[in-house]
Amino acid sequence: MITPAPAAASAAAVHAEEPAWLELDQLTERLDLAVDRAMSEAGLWAPELAARAVRQAEGDPAEAAHLLRAHRAAQPRLAVSAPVATSELRVVRRISSAFRNPPGGQILGRTVDYAGRLLDLLPEDEGRAHVIDESPAPADDGHLHHDPDHQHSADPSAVERVPGNVLAILREMGLVAPLPERPDDPEPYDITRRPARPGAPRSAWLQTMARGDTGSLVHLWWYGCDWRPDHEIPGELRHGALPVRIAHPHTGEPVRVAEVRVSEVESFYNVPSAAAQHHLGVGYGICFGHNERKSIAMAGLDLALVHYDATSELHHDVLLTLDGLDSTGYAQHLKLPHHVEYRSVLDRAEAAGQDANPPGETV
Numbered sequence: 001m002i003t004p005a006p007a008a009a010s011a012a013a014v015h016a017e018e019p020a021w022l023e024l025d026q027l028t029e030r031l032d033l034a035v036d037r038a039m040s041e042a043g044l045w046a047p048e049l050a051a052r053a054v055r056q057a058e059g060d061p062a063e064a065a066h067l068l069r070a071h072r073a074a075q076p077r078l079a080v081s082a083p084v085a086t087s088e089l090r091v092v093r094r095i096s097s098a099f100r101n102p103p104g105g106q107i108l109g110r111t112v113d114y115a116g117r118l119l120d121l122l123p124e125d126e127g128r129a130h131v132i133d134e135s136p137a138p139a140d141d142g143h144l145h146h147d148p149d150h151q152h153s154a155d156p157s158a159v160e161r162v163p164g165n166v167l168a169i170l171r172e173m174g175l176v177a178p179l180p181e182r183p184d185d186p187e188p189y190d191i192t193r194r195p196a197r198p199g200a201p202r203s204a205w206l207q208t209m210a211r212g213d214t215g216s217l218v219h220l221w222w223y224g225c226d227w228r229p230d231h232e233i234p235g236e237l238r239h240g241a242l243p244v245r246i247a248h249p250h251t252g253e254p255v256r257v258a259e260v261r262v263s264e265v266e267s268f269y270n271v272p273s274a275a276a277q278h279h280l281g282v283g284y285g286i287c288f289g290h291n292e293r294k295s296i297a298m299a300g301l302d303l304a305l306v307h308y309d310a311t312s313e314l315h316h317d318v319l320l321t322l323d324g325l326d327s328t329g330y331a332q333h334l335k336l337p338h339h340v341e342y343r344s345v346l347d348r349a350e351a352a353g354q355d356a357n358p359p360g361e362t363v
Contacts, residue, residue, distance in 0.1 A: 027051035036261070036289025037061050041324050042068035043192070043211035045260045045288050062213070062328045069325060079246040082254050086264055086286070090161050091240035093290075098235045098268065104163020109239065166236040167266050167282065176268075177279045198315045205305055205318050209298045210287045213324030220317055221297035221304075232269035232283060232300050239263045239290050263291050267299040281306065 028035055028051050039050045042065040050068060057063035093109025096102040108114070122130065170176040189196065189204035196204040209217055244258040267283040283306075285298030301318060308314045321327070 022055050024048055024051045024055075027054055033290060034059065034061060034064075036291055037214055037294075038064035038068060040288040040291050040294065041065035041211055041213060042072065043288075044068050044072045045258075062324050066325055066328070082245045082247065084242055084245065086238075086242065086262075087165055088162070089238055089240045089242055089262070089264065091163065091238050092161075093239040094163060094237070096166060096234070096236050098233045099166065102163070102166055102236065103169060107161075107163075161240075170235070170268070170280065175280050176282055196319045198319055199310045200319060202302075202305075205315070206284065206286075206298075206302065208319055208322060209285070209301060212318075212322030213327065214291060214294045216322050216324065216327065217301070218293055218297045220314075220322065221300045232267040232303055234265050234267045234296055234299065237263070237265050237292060237296070239292070261289055262286055263289065263295040265292070265295040265299040267296070267303060269303050 028047050031054065034054055035047060035050045038054055038061055039045055039047070041061065042050070042053075044050075046068070049071065050064065053064040053067040053071075054061070056067060091107055091109075093111060094104070094107040096106065120127065167176065171178055186201070189201050189207065191204055191207045196208050239261070241259045241261050243256050244260060245254040245256050247253070248255045263286065265283075265285040267285075268280045269283070270280060281303050283299035283301070283303030285295035285300075285302060287294050287298065301314075304314060305318060
């Protein structure tokens, strides 16, 4: 169905002489989810560069991630950041599907989850004026609200921005297995230096999912995990900022050099291997930016991967098919000339036809 859009046409005529150019702040503020997705799938936290990539790719998230990853590959590796505990996460959104009142409270934050799915049909000029007049300013906690009636608490301590972790409470209750004692904790598998193959450790599949294609990841989690009769429960979903620290080149002391936003999910389920010890299984998901669907699917797949053997089809699919650059690259290459290959296909088809119907025989 095609409907006329006179308002849009008149607006286009008014601005026909103006250059069609998107400013970077327009992208990072109004298309922030697209920018976050590009950074997540590229494995690079650089909001301004990601906004440039989204603009250059004309909004295609896969192409934007490709541009970012290619740029990252050309940069020197100056330092390796120190490990950081997510207990330091300064949250701007934190909800729990498992607990009505989790320690620290529910922090709904900025989301479209509770908005009606009604298309905004305001005329362009009116919509532009509305945005200019009521554009929200960042709050003291660093987040934005597009609801003009939203009120912040006068007492900053009324909302706990570094709340207690639900998983730690479940461990204290004995519902989740205690942390293993590993004095010689192995170095994480680096998928940017070595390709991950089935049999790789958990750190490899978590990295692969963290920068995997969001749509492919959600599909594989939703369709491919047929091992459970029902679904896992996200005990905690958090979105916020984590500090990045590196060792000072002279003193060796950790120095905070940046901050990254992440989405983190911890899901719980009665995995057979854990249930045998009367414990809940825990799935973990974390990725750059505000991408809750991806982190939820990642946590669910993490639970499933622990359940399945390393030689299973699911391990193969997670490690070898989730990378968006691989799959879109294969689709893109089909648009290149394949004249010789096509001629070979025709020759084989003709030869097969001649073998099936030798000269002199009638069919």
